[in-house]
Amino acid sequence: MKKNQPNTAWERLTDKEINDAYNFCNGYKHFLNIAKTEREATEYIVNEALSAGFKRIEEMNSIEAGQKILVEQKGKVAALIVVGEEPIYNGLNIIASHTDSPRLDLKPRPMYEDDGLAFFKTHYYGGIKKYHWLAIPLALHGVVIKKDGSCIKINIGESEEDITFTIADLLPHLAKDQMEKKMSEAISGEGLNALIGTRYNKDNGDKSIKAYLKEILKSEYNIEEDDFTSAELQLVPALKAKDLGFDRSMVAGYGQDDRVSAYCSLKAILETDKPPKTAMCLFVDKEEIGSMGNTGLQSLLIENITAELLHLDGNDSYHVLRNTLMKSYALSADVNAAVDPNYPEVFEKMNNSSLSKGVVLTKYTGSRGKSVSNDANPEYVAKIRNLFDSNNIEWQVGELGKVDIGGGGTVAQYIAYYGIEVVDCGVAILGMHSPFEIASKADIYMSYKAYKAFFKDL
Template sequence: MNNFTTESKSEDKPKEPSLEDKLVNKFKHGWEIFTDDQKQETLKLADEYFDFLKNARTERERTTWTIKKAEENGFKRLEIGKNINKLNPGDKIYYVNREKNVAMAVIGQKSLIEKIHMIGSHIDTPRLDLKMRPLYEDGKAAVALFKTHYYGGIKKYQWATIPLHLTGLIVKKDGTKIPIDIGKNPDDPVFTIPDILPHLSKNVQNKRKSPETFKGEELNVLAGALPIDENNNKDAKKVKEKFKINILKILNEKHGITEADLQSAELNLVSGLPPRYVGLDRSMIGAAGHDDGVCSWTGIKSLIDLKGAPKNTAIMSIFDKEEIGSNGSTGAQSAWIRFVMNDIMVRTGVSETLTNLHLTLSNTLMLSADVGSAINPIFPSVHDPLNAAVLGKGIVIEKHTGGGGKYGSSDVPAEIMAYIRKIYDEKTVPYQIVELGKVDEGGGGTIAKYFAESFNCDVVDAGTPVINMHSPYEIIHIADLFSTYLAYKTFFEAD
């Protein structure tokens, strides 16, 4: 009889990480990091984001949307310097500036002098604005058109031959405000810029360089192509510009305005391409205005979703005019946000002195929430692949922006970068630390440097990676949408 013996199995020991795992920095795909519950939450979050994309396309619309959400979630509107009341930890407030800025805050447990966690984004987007005297007639072509002036850094040719919506505000001399929104409703007409057919473009257009495929003065929009009805308008036969006057007649009948009223208007032509999921796996979202709607929306939602009083007062501010330099009374360079900070400081019991305000501003830690450039699979050569963002791998963290030799950037101290790594690693937030592109390929900037300079505070650029940036149809990944939300919420909750 054979005597078979079996060796006793030792308990399975955890596998020792390899030397590579210990030492090499790897950016995993967000979908590989998320739990099953987080994946379901990602899908839900993406569906919610669509409502914002469809209904909040310009700075005015996004301000209106933000105010509505703030009110629905228990935030109380305050006016700077008026009805000074005591604010306590957990109180939720917001301020509005000229219907184009909003600052929302949840009061924290610590004094504002100790520390504030603030996120700043922008709500303006590249688009076409109507000129102050936009309407004219081309008699030879038998059409009426609107002249436009493009806003922000666009590739002008991308805005031709696509549907455009007209939105904005007309203000009459008596102060009457007339909102305009044409194209969003499926039954509405849309507008478009006509291009030349390829059969005849050889000499007129084909030899132009890409930036001049369409020139600024050629971005004229078809407004209508029917002459005024002579049978039902007794003065019509005397009219020289029958197509132009017909458009003015329609505007007068529907909105009660004349041509002169267009001189006191803000009318914007925005992309009429509807937001849609992109790809068979519905992994991406295509829409206009991800820059910087995605960071604004996730920032607002992350603040609204805070439970109780955070350790540090959490502020979410949305600004206008970033795409043209953050100038003016509603841009990030405006003094308005300093007024807000001073007002909150006083309402939380801090003495109103210049020293205390300076301490409050200087001790603010800020995220400049703006989108980053992801590797474009068609044009990868503009990126350094070792330092480039990839769709799906998480929120983009940039130590600096600028161009060339970091010109025009806010360079974040290493100590702050270490803090950001720490809080995100502790909460398993997918993130990727990158640069915009190759060193001498170009460059860009955000609102970061303005706050670093005017507040004397530390500012980190942190936003969602995008393909097709500044086009009428930008692309983001749903995993990055959720990563951005997680990153902002983690930042607001951190000590």
């Protein structure tokens, strides 16, 4: 049966492939549970790469086919490179995903108390529905950098016996006015304050709750109040990734946008040996806020890493660097929205992606009139179609909702800036940007197979 048909991938997978998909997702769920921030994801990726024989680029003096190279920057960006048999200047095969997800960041001065309650003030990161973050258990992840440069890693609220945090919702008995507001206005950004304590220390005579919490932070975590200024702390859902459905055919969990692409591409590059063209797997930050900053793909990250590879290969020509990038191919590995029949008014079913119909090829993203979209060239899309069909990969096409409803962007446009041929390719997600996103195990496995084929056969 031809690919891109409307029936589900489950109908065409063999029993072995179904079993392989389920087993693959066991490792994926573990990754989701231990890598809830971009720093944690990067740490996991780096450790996996080193265990698989990758060497840090700082240790390299030259380039030869089959070498496996690791680049890590600022604890938030990683690149895994497998040198191909062709010269690097013939171009790279690049897969880029992002490891940041919507969350609640602590403000630089977060602690306060009011009416006998102590709170953390937050600033939400990325596109969220604010009401999603009320009345759920929250965990605190991140780092605190002391004035002397030392780093304190924070991970509070994940184990069963650990404490938790939450943002209390207004009881329905008093919420008449709130529930008459538009959803976007019912909860304010400044109202997303997480409850952190109610007691004061009777022994020191200070009846301030905040003072007692400062004592706890100092004694248990070596954190002073001023240290929050140089901290990167995130409140994330304290929920474990789990199998969903009686048939266990789905994975539900936080941060699948876009850690599903990160995990699948990581596994693909770890299993790649001496490909025809040099393979590069990029894991980047800040996509959810426009890929800004020096860890996002609007920086010179791709150019700098490619320049370093060419330098190790004895070529420092800027002209060669530009041509190397122009000859490269890329997949912007990112998720798309799955059709939800509970909300038929926002989807165009002929062209929107669905759960369990394979990995999604998204020719263009953007909003309404394809604003801020890459819009991949059809010649390149044809190459990818042929690649997937030749490797028995189940795939589908996708758009992000009806034309006039909304839309969104990916890192594809920043990759295309260098003249690289690029198309979006990833998993369809239900409940995207919610604290508990849903993906099909069939699609996850097909994404992994697609990325592996891209490195091996394109």
